[in-house]
Amino acid sequence: MFFVDTLECEGLGNRSYLAGGPDAAVVVDPPRDIDRVIAAAARRGVRIAHVAETHLHNDYVSGGLALARTTGARYLVPAGASVSFPHSPVADGDAIAVDEGLLLRAMATPGHTPHHTSYVLEEDGRPVAAFTGGSLLIGSVGRPDLVEPRLTERLARAQHASAHRLADTLDDEVRVLPTHGFGSFCSSSQAEGDATTIGAERKDNDALTLDADTFVARLLAGLDDVPAYYVHMGPANASGPAPVDLTPPRTADAEEIASRLAAGEWVVDLRDRVAFAEGHVAGSFNFEGEGKLATYLAWLIPWGKPVTLLASTPEQIAAAQRELVRVGIDRPASAATGEPRTWMREGERPASFPRARFADLAEVRGHGEQVVVLDVRRGTERAGGYVEGSVHIPVHELHGRLGEVPAGTVWVHCAGGMRAAIAASFLDAAGRRVVAVDDAFTAAAEAGLPVARPGATG
Template sequence: MRISIIDTSSLGDRSYLIDDGGVAVVVDPQRDIDRVLALAAERDATITHVLETHIHNDYVTGGLELSRLVDAEYVVPAGDDVAYDRLPARDGYVIEAGPMRFEVLHTPGHTHHHVSYVLRHDTQTAVFTGGSMLHGTTGRTDLIGADDTETLTHAQFHSVRRLAGELPDDTEVYPTHGFGSFCSATPASGDTSTIGEQRHTNPALTSDEEAYVENLLAALSAYPAYYAHMGVINAAGPAPVDLTMPATVDPDELRRRIDTGEWVVDLRSRTAFAAGHLAGTLGFELSGSFVTYLGWLYQWGAPLTLIADDPKQIVEARRELVRIGVDEVRGAATGAIDDMSAGSALRTYRVTDFTQLSSGIPSDATVLDVRQDSEYAESHVPGAVNIPLHELLARAEEVPAGEVWVHCGSGYRASIAASILDARNRTVVLIDDAFTNAVELGLAA
């Protein structure tokens, strides 16, 4: 038997394919199911079951389409109200797939109806925990709604305790979330773990219930706005995925879309964007955090046009976007940015670092910190204005007049913020630097 990890690092999630004797089971697949199909083909295995631990809040599932495509049983928690046929997963139910047996355990907390799947195979035991027991933490409990959060937090404590109480210490723990996902209540730790290890590291197992609940609730921070749409899409049944290259947009049409206020996003590197970009476009460098922050700021359902160096970047971005249900990519432009300008002058802004900031800035300039409130509270540049990136579109008018020096923790969020302000004809300077350098320079208190 083999347990294969299908990692989606940009969202901090993992899906799994488990196979033995030519039979395969998939747990919590992402929407771009071609990766799953390719792995099953490589394993020469037929997928007989697709298992969901819960209705996901941070990505659009590929489970429904995958199950239909390969004619597999689609297993979804029994309590969830969905608009399609599924095999309802109830506590104690056993799913048999070839020589493999998966027992359903109801583990509420991340959602009300969340389940975990315990795999028993010969002498090996593994558990697929979704958003329940993560590596060194647990799934967040506030995604259903404020009225449910405290109840779900208590439930999460008992669910993790149930897993630890019913499973042997050598049971391998395979969560869906916790590898950078905002579905994790606090940062997870490590790539692998067992029930035995979790007894020493998981707060639900090292704290009493009152302390666990108090600490988890205090640690909850903002999460991406697009989460509000994921559960709705997943319960209704996502449409088949489209990963094709969008239509090409010529320079005149590109300018028309910008001038009418459409979302035109430049995927090039943050420094290339600063060196020259089309006025009115937004810079979202295509890197690890791209889809999280674009999804967080994006006006849901708005038509989207992408700019990139080459078609490969467009196709990669499209894959990332469909994972969170952003399907309205209406076109793309690739190549040299000068060729897209339709004769208009490109906009530029300076890129610098914290060393330059320590040397002094103009008296009328503002330092804008776009990190989250908790990061700012821990340490910040004295006098810096704090507007978290996800609030900047709504609060841009609060940025004081004059030149704006923008920073975050690494430069990525600051680069997006700089493009937002630049699109409003503000004079910006991007501090493309790690905040740890500000601390080392004595700039941060």
């Protein structure tokens, strides 16, 4: 009897898989922190015989090479991927024995990348699961625009063809196990639901219900912004990522924190946005450890900039380190735990700013106060509606465009509060008066604020 264990990387919106039989297993698209994978295999009592990549990843640093070297597993990489380390190239139709009666069959599914390969798990000759990587996702497909702009439309058409190949080859009950689609920006849209099958996708996935031209037009029109750090992930994976070091970083005292801030380095406070707003080290930035830390910190920080982490407990620092190595931020320059007063020199006072709801903004506007409303959502989100008169600068562009924010008190909002907190910390560090709107955007209209909806008619 086969098994499939899912390893979630929630911060990146990805999944990895450990699949096998009583004695041996294969790992598909492993995360960089391979100790999790090794522990999962140990719980199952199986040997990791193979490590398989569906494609050269653009959104995270793979742990595949390190895992293969650590366990002695055979490292399966699509033959078309250009990599500079020893591996076993896999071509369409190749079959790999995993355990007795258990076979992994490679299926070329280009689209997310030109060399993308899915793997079909067969038990006693019967397909039971398909590891589809960035090809067929839950209700969607992997985006085709991460490789080369001139290839985007061609790859979009390849996605359509690959989805149909999977659906035409596999029975309805075969499980679909994608890597992307659970919050990852590698997905062309986000998954609705937690599990799916070929049959379910045949009914609901645009790639399988629309003709190629309509599908491609809709896919290309809906593509979102690409995180800036993606440009570094492919080259890192092609050259062969080094093993990670998750040992605690050196401890920074108040003098060192002040020195690093003065040098223009980033000091990142991992506490929740409520605690940060109430009191923090002046000049520090707020990226909640419980939010999409890896995605947004890697997206916004100048690549290679030293970062110091602040948190309430050592466990929070350790969790952040694990998240950050997955996107190539390998070692914090330093870290400190405790409370803001312990991170500041004698005589320094914590900085703070107020939080509010959209109802508070409506009240302020109703009194005739002239305030700046800053919307830091992405353009695709704003296209669905925005507060009239608001200024739009997406959070991933704000740090470089602070000078464009009009004078006055800035009420900053996003869709739910997390990105507004990041933006508020940038503005606060720049000396601006700021109010962080910690509220769902749907509450704006409910509070009586005029919301423009560009797509509305009639």
